[in-house]
Amino acid sequence: MTNNSELDALFQSLADPTRRAILARLAHGSASVTDLFAPFDMALPSFLQHLRKLEDGGLIETTKQGRVRTCTLRVGALAPARGWMEEQRLLWEGRHDRLEDYLATLLQGPDTDG
Amino acid sequence: MTNNSELDALFQSLADPTRRAILARLAHGSASVTDLFAPFDMALPSFLQHLRKLEDGGLIETTKQGRVRTCTLRVGALAPARGWMEEQRLLWEGRHDRLEDYLATLLQGPDTDG
Numbered sequence: 726m727t728n729n730s731e732l733d734a735l736f737q738s739l740a741d742p743t744r745r746a747i748l749a750r751l752a753h754g755s756a757s758v759t760d761l762f763a764p765f766d767m768a769l770p771s772f773l774q775h776l777r778k779l780e781d782g783g784l785i786e787t788t789k790q791g792r793v794r795t796c797t798l799r800v801g802a803l804a805p806a807r808g809w810m811e812e813q814r815l816l817w818e819g820r821h822d823r824l825e826d827y828l829a830t831l832l833q834g835p836d837t838d839g
Numbered sequence: 840m841t842n843n844s845e846l847d848a849l850f851q852s853l854a855d856p857t858r859r860a861i862l863a864r865l866a867h868g869s870a871s872v873t874d875l876f877a878p879f880d881m882a883l884p885s886f887l888q889h890l891r892k893l894e895d896g897g898l899i900e901t902t903k904q905g906r907v908r909t910c911t912l913r914v915g916a917l918a919p920a921r922g923w924m925e926e927q928r929l930l931w932e933g934r935h936d937r938l939e940d941y942l943a944t945l946l947q948g949p950d951t952d953g
Contacts, residue, residue: 729856740850742843745923752930798931807924809859810917816866817912 731783735806738782743767743775748784751798758787758794845897849920852896857881857889862898865912872901872908 738744747761762772776796779785784802787794852858861875876886890910893899898916901908 736850736854
């Protein structure tokens with residue numbers, strides 16, 4: 726069971742277009758901070774804050790070799806968020822099925838064998 | 840295509856345990872604000888702010904009849920978030936497949952028919 730604060734941090738990490746773009750880029754493969762930063766029209770410190778948030782949320786990890794810091798997507802990091810949404814979908818569909826059963830009962834009425 | 844600000848609001852809505860608990864409750868069926876509020880140990884104004892955030896994020900809708908305000912889950916409201924995560928998974932798996940192909944090539948080497 727994923728704990729609440731982990732899900733909080735995960736969804737919080739995803740609630741920003743820059744961070745989602747970074748993740749989409751890293752899904753194609755690891756990249757240096759310099760390369761990741763290039764397409765963004767923002768100040769480097771702001772960009773680094775986004776990276777830190779992704780790292781705190783457990784979505785990426787970074788390693789430093791010499792002067793180059795490389796960012797890598799963490800496989801399966803999105804799984805708890807997907808799991809939560811799947812639970813909601815099943816709950817909803819379960820309820821929906823029961824509603825359909827109930828409506829079918831109403832439509833049939835008490836005199837279906839008449 | 841879901842726009843960025845819609846996804847921002849959606850993920851932001853999900854980044855809180857109270858709001859996720861409200862959604863899980865509403866997946867079982869609509870409920871009045873009073874009934875929804877009952878299990879929570881917080882001040883009503885804070886709770887109402889969470890409801891407003893869910894409404895702003897498009898996850899629930901509320902209707903008022905007399906003095907009773909009823910909250911209902913919006914079917915399909917989570918779909919854009921699920922869609923985004925599914926895209927990321929496919930990107931990642933596509934990359935992973937290509938990596939496996941590449942590794943297979945390396946392992947085979949140039950002398951497989953020797």
